[in-house]
Amino acid sequence: MRPLPHDVTQLLVAWSNGDEAARDQLMPLVYEELHRLAHHYMNRERPGHTLQTSALVNEAFVRLVDQRDVHWQNRSHFFGIAAQMMRRVLVDYARSRQYQKRGGDVVQVSLNEDLIVSSEQTAEVVALDDALKSLATFDQRKCQIVELRFFAGLSIEEAAQVLGVSPGTVMRDWTLAKAWLRKEISNTA
């Protein structure tokens, strides 16, 4: 059963009004839609062609959120959730790869395991995730910007639009967030 656009919108409204349970309900809905769309896109694209992820998230938004709902014009929550979702997917994957490298008695199986990710990349993703968790404790917005930029692939302008702030603000936040994260990662490494 595809979620009804109105439901997603209502959940977004509820969440933006502080209902954390609504967010938990949204996650699987957004995940499934993203999964479906991504799958669809991947199958259509020629091999080697890079997926336009911001387009993916945009399409999920259009499909899931009732655009006629005048009470709901703020896209930040939806994109935020989508970005978080993609972060989780990537980080979990990276962690599991790290885990496999360490795991002694784990049998290595290549079941369509055609994703080539270097161990540096996975290590970077895991370290970044840890650092982002720290950042989020005192600066939620910078964390969100990193999520939108790095995990959801949004440009500065797109991120600004989503967050309803100026591109300059995003740029500033992005610069400091990067500096802080990089420092944090090198400190812990």
Next chain:
Amino acid sequence: MQPERWQLIDRLFHETLNHKRDERGHFLVQACAGDELLRQEVEALIASHEGAESFIETPASALAAELLAKGKTGVGVGAAIGPYTIRSVLGIGGMGEVYLAQDKRLGRQVALKLLPGQFTASPERVRRFELEARAASALNHPNIVTIHEIGETEGTQFIVTEYVEGKTIRDLMSERTIGLIEALDVTIQAASALEAAHKAGIVHRDIKPENMMLRTDGYLKILDFGLAKLTERPHLKADSSFSTQMQIKTNPGMVMGTVQYMSPEQTQGEEIDARTDLWSLGVVLYEMLNGCVPFEGKTTSHVIVSILESEPKPFQREVPSELQRILVKVLRKQRHMRYQSARDLTVDLKNLKQELEVGDRLKSTPGSNARVGEERTEIKSAAAGGRSTSETIRTQASVVYPTSSAEYLVGELKRHKRGLFVGIAALIIGVAVLSSYMISRRAKAPETVDAIDSVAVLPFVNESNDPNAEYLSDGISDSIINRLSQLSNLRVVSLSSALRYKGQAVDAASVGRDLKVRAVLIGWMTKRGDSLSVRTELVDVRDNRRLWGENYQNRQLSDLLQVQEEISRRISEKLRLRLTGEDQRRLGKAATKNSEAFQLYLKGRFYWNKFTSDGFRKSIDFFKQAIAKDPDFGLAYSGLADSYSLVGEFSLDAPKDSFPQARTYAEKALVLDETLADAHRSLGIVRLFYDWNLKGAEEELRRAKELDASDAQSYHFYAHYFQFAGRLDEAHSELKQAVQLDPTNLVINAELGWADYTSRHYDDAIAQFQKTLELDPTFVLASLWIAQAYEQKGMYREALDELKRAKSVDPEWFWLDAEIACVYAFSGKRPEAEEILKTLNQRRTAEYLDPTVIAYVYAALGDKEQTFVWLEKAYQERAGNIPWIKLEPKFDSMRKEPEFQDLVRRIGLPQ
């Protein structure tokens, strides 16, 4: 970090960056005004910034999307969770991620579900979920997924269940149209699971297409029992749509799509019970047939209003009116107006399915290649559009299915041993060889010396979707059973017990437990035109391990016999094993060399197994055709004897038209092959019920038992010999053995109760009949007999209730009417009893009625004169039931009468 501090850093960082490089140090010292830590912090950030140009500038989103597309998430392939190694992702849903995993300890494949943390935060909830999930799993129901483990790893809860290879009903609906029969079958299986769960006090709460998994072999599994406990909120007594909305909205994990399957009481947050599951199942059935749910709406609240207030959307296609009635009843807003139990729903659905199938068979010319049934039972979903099938559906709905008087009586009488075929022998040799192989192999390991000494052959699954090929799939199973029964030291479960699993989800382990066997043979066959493919799998029930499997692809149907010889050779070679000479002889005995005759015989057996008067007539026709093709085909004669002897014993036809025929054909069969156990048994039945020749009957029945000691029916009929000989205790012990051999056989279970009844142990009899009815509530013979036992105990109300229920199952069978008349007579309602008698007498002009049954009613009315008139009639006709008068408690009041004693003497039964 303190937010104020961070804001300060933020500001200083950017201000510093606005300065030229060589001015930055100076600026910072001043700006920090002695706060050395602050200065160091900003300085470090600036330094970090200097080298951060490319840092995280290339988004990882493409990789994330790729992972998303492949459904790869949290746990990677190869990762280990406890003793489980993740193999692949099966699915991701609102209630967690599901993986295919390997259990390292047992080597088996399992499904592993990780539960999202928000659902498992409350230990109390987790405990309730665990309790219920385990309780459901412990039911060992074939349609309920078995839970292996509920555990925790690094703070994440996980559930490990049996791995079900198949598709959810949701997937199926999006892929293709689900046919009417298939939809009924799925619903029946689901209802069967719910029945078991509800009996144990477990309500699923979240029945929906996503939770119903159809295996490739047609068996349905219900997933996620108990899981709803994790998301459940305390019940709200809420009426306003506002609070309803709130409840649904704030219920974590409540994916909106699920609302469509909620019952009215569920949307209102009221306490729910078993009837809620039935509603949800009704919605699923509706959706399978109609391509959309019955209650729709633009938003959640619209859906809820529709559930509470609207009638289901009308069907876009015509469906049988009985099905519409069932759906209306299951989707009643008021719980007390709905089906009250899954069992009631199952009974109605099964009856409907049976009727539709019988309708199909009536219409399809046997042997023709026209796929009539398939066409007719298909309902195109709206999306499929195009060709209208409403005409054919209407035809189907209007078919009248007269349940002939005795259909249900014999309806489940044991499908006993079939013939011996060279053909299918090949498969059997394979299994037999395998068994000895296992025995020898196991013998080497001291800890596993227990050999596989028992096997159940489940009905082969006909994958052709061609109802005309059913005779082949049933025939193959049947013949394998028959063949294997010939082997010494191997116990084989009869087809009747195995047939209980036809079209059901089976789990080898639970079949093994139910039937008390060590191994289960599962098979699939496909017939395309003249081409036949067969797959088999032998499974060890202890651990569901596959012991052996083989594919026989694209063989020619016309070469069936040769093909199977080839198969047998190949299996022998493959396993490099030899059977004993005697076993070889038994398995290889040729029944006919004529392939056409063989197939006609299989068709005959197929109809015979239907156990309806119509089925018997058809089987007789096919057996005769088979004989026409090969006049030396012993099995076909044995089949004819089988049909006629049972028609006679159960008074489906006048005795003079059935018993003599049975005798002729049984004798002919035995001339051709003296070792045909079935033929000896048929002859024994004729001698017992028609010749009243106790000694002669005993010889034949004993010979049948010697030839086939593992056949429960041999014990069953031998028990009748004991009964007529007045040796009731021995009869009882024979039937006990029969039940042990064939624990789920309805007739044999009922006969055990009948033995209690004739021994005047009414309480035991009632308990045994109840047990039989639990196996199948539509088995009206048990209903009739339990009513007789109630009657003897003076429990007239119970008797009448049961009889009325039985009549709703089979409105035509006159024995039920006669028994209702008896109960009326005993409870002082003479006019009602006499009224029924009048009707029965009228019916006698049109169809054969055993006069013994009419005598029952007169005896109940205390009319001795008429009782003896009718008993004399029965005696003259040699009616199938007359020998029973010696034991029937209904005649106890006149047992002392000289006329009665004279009658018993004339029948030749010991006084």
